[in-house]
Amino acid sequence: MPRTLSPSAHRRRAGCLFCVPGLAFLGLFLAYPLLYTVWTSVHDVELGQLLGGEERFNGLDNYRAVLDDPAFWHSVRLSLLFTLASLLLQFTLGFALALLFARPFPFNALLRSLLLIAWLLPPVVSGTLFRWMLDADSGAYNALLRAAGLGALSHDWLTDPSTSLAGVILANVWVGVPFNMLLLLVGLHTIDPALHEAAALDGANAWQRLRHITLPLMRPVSVTVLLLGLVYTFKVFDIVFVMTGGGPVDATRVLSLYVYEVFFTFFRFGHGAAAGLLLLVVPLLVGVFYVRRLRREEETTAGGAV
Amino acid sequence: MKPPRHRWLFTLTATVITAVFLLPVYWMVKTSLTRPDRIQAAHPQWVPAPVTGENYATALGYSGLTRALLNSLVISSGVVALTLLLGVPLAYALARIRMRGSGTMVLALLVAQLPPAIVLAAPLFILERRAGLADSYLGLVFADTTLTLPFTVIVLRPVLRAVPPELEEAAQIDGCGVPGVLLRVVLPLMVPGVVAAAGLSFLIGWGEFLFGLTLAEGPDIQPVTVLLNSFVGQHGTSWGALMATATLISIPVACVFAVFQRFIVGGLTAGSVRG
Numbered sequence: 001m002p003r004t005l006s007p008s009a010h011r012r013r014a015g016c017l018f019c020v021p022g023l024a025f026l027g028l029f030l031a032y033p034l035l036y037t038v039w040t041s042v043h044d045v046e047l048g049q050l051l052g053g054e055e056r057f058n059g060l061d062n063y064r065a066v067l068d069d070p071a072f073w074h075s076v077r078l079s080l081l082f083t084l085a086s087l088l089l090q091f092t093l094g095f096a097l098a099l100l101f102a103r104p105f106p107f108n109a110l111l112r113s114l115l116l117i118a119w120l121l122p123p124v125v126s127g128t129l130f131r132w133m134l135d136a137d138s139g140a141y142n143a144l145l146r147a148a149g150l151g152a153l154s155h156d157w158l159t160d161p162s163t164s165l166a167g168v169i170l171a172n173v174w175v176g177v178p179f180n181m182l183l184l185l186v187g188l189h190t191i192d193p194a195l196h197e198a199a200a201l202d203g204a205n206a207w208q209r210l211r212h213i214t215l216p217l218m219r220p221v222s223v224t225v226l227l228l229g230l231v232y233t234f235k236v237f238d239i240v241f242v243m244t245g246g247g248p249v250d251a252t253r254v255l256s257l258y259v260y261e262v263f264f265t266f267f268r269f270g271h272g273a274a275a276g277l278l279l280l281v282v283p284l285l286v287g288v289f290y291v292r293r294l295r296r297e298e299e300t301t302a303g304g305a306v
Numbered sequence: 307m308k309p310p311r312h313r314w315l316f317t318l319t320a321t322v323i324t325a326v327f328l329l330p331v332y333w334m335v336k337t338s339l340t341r342p343d344r345i346q347a348a349h350p351q352w353v354p355a356p357v358t359g360e361n362y363a364t365a366l367g368y369s370g371l372t373r374a375l376l377n378s379l380v381i382s383s384g385v386v387a388l389t390l391l392l393g394v395p396l397a398y399a400l401a402r403i404r405m406r407g408s409g410t411m412v413l414a415l416l417v418a419q420l421p422p423a424i425v426l427a428a429p430l431f432i433l434e435r436r437a438g439l440a441d442s443y444l445g446l447v448f449a450d451t452t453l454t455l456p457f458t459v460i461v462l463r464p465v466l467r468a469v470p471p472e473l474e475e476a477a478q479i480d481g482c483g484v485p486g487v488l489l490r491v492v493l494p495l496m497v498p499g500v501v502a503a504a505g506l507s508f509l510i511g512w513g514e515f516l517f518g519l520t521l522a523e524g525p526d527i528q529p530v531t532v533l534l535n536s537f538v539g540q541h542g543t544s545w546g547a548l549m550a551t552a553t554l555i556s557i558p559v560a561c562v563f564a565v566f567q568r569f570i571v572g573g574l575t576a577g578s579v580r581g
Contacts, residue, residue, distance in 0.1 A: 014484035018488075019411070022396035029451070030452045111320045111321060117331060122555060125513075138545070177327070235421075235422035237515075242515075269432065272428055277425070280420070280422070287420045
């Protein structure tokens with residue numbers, strides 16, 4: 001140990017050393033592959049080149065090819081629809097559940113944990129599960145409809161192009177609801193109960209208290225939850241791939257599946273890289289927005305414990 | 307406060323909602339325990355009678371299932387080990403040591419969680435092939451750790467910040483070097499955070515699908531999630547065996563969650579809301 005170093009300089013040096021392995025790893029396996037994607041996106045790379053041919057620089061040709069591809073725009077529309085519908089449903093249901101679970105009642109913690117199971121299951125398992133639940137002849141949901149005398153509504157949900165997206169959204173919402181509930185519940189617990197008590201004393205009913213106390217105070221948490229949900233939902237791949245593989249035909253081929261197909265089915269790496277980077281645009285925009293919000297929040301709560 | 311009777315009404319409501327919500331999970335387990343000839347029926351049984359292990363026998367007889375379960379165990383354990391090895395020191399440095407650029411690094415870790423896995427799987431497919439990592443456990447562990455490491459550091463940082471600095475200073479005065487302080491003073495205090503990070507990393511590694519699908523070629527290292535998906539193609543109508551497989555994959559998830567539940571929920575909300 002060199003004695004000349006002051007304790008704080010010593011700590012700084014150790015700090016740098018502690019950072020190196022983790023950062024090196026992320027540089028090598030996260031940053032470098034992403035930069036490599038940028039490189040690929042401006043080169044003509046297909047399977048032949050990968051096996052030893054020469055990659056030719058082709059400027060923005062790959063981007064042009066993606067933007068001229070009607071299938072790409074179809075996937076953009078599907079992704080937007082999938083994301084917006086999922087967000088709306090999982091947030092609303094998650095909020096309603098959070099309001100319920102914010103109250104003290106026996107077995108609250110147990111039931112809340114059970115709900116989380118839906119979120120923790122591997123997406124491949126939930127996807128397979130919902131394939132079975134939505135099965136035309138023996139699926140549980142159709143059986144329930146028949147049992148309720150609504151047999152006319154029973155349907156081959158996933159193989160009908162007009163309902164397959166709805167089926168996939170259902171499964172995705174199922175996974176998302178507990179997560180939304182959990183985060184919103186944390187937010188609800190930060191609201192001072194004295195506010196509700198005071199409002200109740202002033203004669204505000206439950207609906208007025210929700211409308212004028214809970215909802216305004218939940219705004220920051222809600223924005224965070226929605227932004228996180230947006231990023232997560234926009235990237236969803238597993239559950240759609242397992243349930244429909246993008247089909248029937250292309251009825252559920254959201255953007256992540258489009259990129260997958262271009263890359264791993266057609267081995268058009270340049271085209272796929274360009275599409276992948278375009279897929280990155282939405283999360284990045286959301287990310288910038290989110291980080292700026294966090295910064296603002298940190299500034300306003302500066303000096304707080306955490 | 308309200309009379310207790312009122313509260314039980316909430317319990318009842320919440321129980322009904324939870325039951326309806328978890329119907330798919332019940333249905334998975336139920337189907338896996340139902341005799342195969344009774345599964346595909348217009349009026350399915352709500353309770354399997356008689357209960358049978360037949361589907362589990364069929365599933366375990368499918369080629370590759372036991373191997374794939376083992377592969378997943380190896381991969382997710384590797385992910386946990388690598389994530390903690392890299393993540394604990396990084397989180398410590400970012401939380402406790404005043405350094406230039408640590409704010410940028412935290413920001414970079416937040417951004418690192420944004421790219422969709424498919425955007426990463428594509429270049430990793432090419433690069434790992436070139437580096438000779440394709441089709442190996444290590445290649446998959448590395449790929450999965452890109453998902454778990456940023457998350458882990460974000461979860462651990464607030465935990466580390468909560469350790470009183472006086473403790474560290476005292477240990478330093480007693481002659482502990484920085485690694486010694488981390489190992490002997492800080493690490494024991496951050497056990498809940500580390501447990502949460504380990505549990506979540508395990509769950510992510512265990513459930514990971516896309517990297518397994520694209521980076522693993524043969525059944526020798528294929529994770530069980532990929533195998534389940536190919537079972538759906540091969541044995542598409544054998545729902546009993548498929549649900550048995552799905553249940554087998556879910557059991558470790560349920561176990562990890564049951565044991566580490568409190569830590570995981572705490573870590574999760576800390577990581578997501580506070581960033």
